[in-house]
Amino acid sequence: MSKRIQSFFQPIPKKPKVEPSSPDPSQPSNALDIEQEQEEQHEEEQQLPLTHHPAYPFPIPNLPPHLSKALSNISSTPKPITNHPHLDLLYFQPLLPPQTAHYLFHFLRSSLPFYKVQYTIHRGQTPTKITTPRNTTVFGVDATSTFTHDEGNKSLLCTKTNTPPPSPRYKCHPRPIPPCLEHLRQTIQSVTNTPPDYYNFILVNYYASNTDSISYHSDDERFLGPNPSIASLSLGAKRDFLLKHKPGIQAGPLKFPLASGDMVVMRGETQANWLHSVPKRAGDGGGRINVTFRRALVPGGTENYYRYNVGDGGVWRWDGDRGSMVLVGGEESSG
Numbered sequence: 001m002s003k004r005i006q007s008f009f010q011p012i013p014k015k016p017k018v019e020p021s022s023p024d025p026s027q028p029s030n031a032l033d034i035e036q037e038q039e040e041q042h043e044e045e046q047q048l049p050l051t052h053h054p055a056y057p058f059p060i061p062n063l064p065p066h067l068s069k070a071l072s073n074i075s076s077t078p079k080p081i082t083n084h085p086h087l088d089l090l091y092f093q094p095l096l097p098p099q100t101a102h103y104l105f106h107f108l109r110s111s112l113p114f115y116k117v118q119y120t121i122h123r124g125q126t127p128t129k130i131t132t133p134r135n136t137t138v139f140g141v142d143a144t145s146t147f148t149h150d151e152g153n154k155s156l157l158c159t160k161t162n163t164p165p166p167s168p169r170y171k172c173h174p175r176p177i178p179p180c181l182e183h184l185r186q187t188i189q190s191v192t193n194t195p196p197d198y199y200n201f202i203l204v205n206y207y208a209s210n211t212d213s214i215s216y217h218s219d220d221e222r223f224l225g226p227n228p229s230i231a232s233l234s235l236g237a238k239r240d241f242l243l244k245h246k247p248g249i250q251a252g253p254l255k256f257p258l259a260s261g262d263m264v265v266m267r268g269e270t271q272a273n274w275l276h277s278v279p280k281r282a283g284d285g286g287g288r289i290n291v292t293f294r295r296a297l298v299p300g301g302t303e304n305y306y307r308y309n310v311g312d313g314g315v316w317r318w319d320g321d322r323g324s325m326v327l328v329g330g331e332e333s334s335g
């Protein structure tokens with residue numbers, strides 16, 4: 001009998017009894033402690049209410065009560081970083097206490113559907129197939145649409161008229177933000193002094209190891225409007241977040257070694273003038289989750305985010321026994 005099946009027949013702890021053996025999930029101090037803790041977390045997650053939606057590939061569990069409680073009690077003062085041309089950052093170091101970040105990392109990794117998106121870019125005449133070097137997922141819809149507030153079967157309404165859009169507005173299938181991420185969104189809006197319902201998109205990256213990465217880019221898409229605010233929360237393994245000025249001015253690279261629970265908010269002219277990346281690095285490192293909160297203004301933003309964060313390939317889900325993401329539905333995208 002597998003350890004996981006065995007554990008079904010044992011009494012279920014109401015709350016995690018084991019303290020995290022290390023505040024940094026990438027640095028386990030004792031493999032047995034970690035395994036036991038993961039078993040307990042798995043059992044706990046089996047008991048959680050699930051949120052269903054036709055656009056979710058599988059139901060998504062609500063947050064365990066201890067995490068909801070912890071997220072309701074977050075207060076943290078950020079350090080403003082504005083000492084370079086056009087740079088406007090808020091650095092929460094940390095936003096979440098180590099234990100909260102630790103449990104949230106494991107909860108999100110095992111609860112959300114992920115993807116490995118492929119797409120083709122054209123460099124001159126040559127088409128090049130790109131496989132995103134990390135797993136991604138996305139929830140939300142741009143400001144022209146709103147999900148009904150009913151439980152479960154949320155459907156889309158036109159924000160202006162509060163009625164169903166006369167003809168389908170999207171080719172993609174927008175997904176409502178599930179309650180577990182909604183709770184986090186409320187916390188982030190409160191610490192960043194943004195209005196309720198400001199962030200209408202949540203993008204999640206999963207970096208399985210130090211070889212997963214995101215190359216230098218800026219999130220300056222027109223559908224975010226001018227000077228967008230993007231809040232970016234790190235959970236799990238520590239990774240370097242690099243920023244350098246776009247060509248024209250020599251500034252950077254600046255290096256922020258983001259640890260579990262840290263958050264950076266990029267504001268003002270930052271996206272218009274700076275590039276950011278999380279480069280590959282040498283050595284073994286554990287998994288890392290990055291959650292970004294953004295506000296898209298128009299349907300083009302919704303199409304773009306679902307194209308590049310869900311795509312048309314299979315669904316990946318965390319497998320605790322294997323300790324990796326596995327393809328659970330559909331096939332690898334053909335690109």
Ligand SMILES: O=C(O)CCC(=O)C(=O)O
Nearest residue numbers: 205214219241278290292
């Ligand atoms: O993982 C990170 O910290 C950055 C992610 C990012 O830049 C993005 O998703 O646009």
Ligand SMILES: [Fe+2]
Nearest residue numbers: 217218219276
């Ligand atoms: Fe980015």
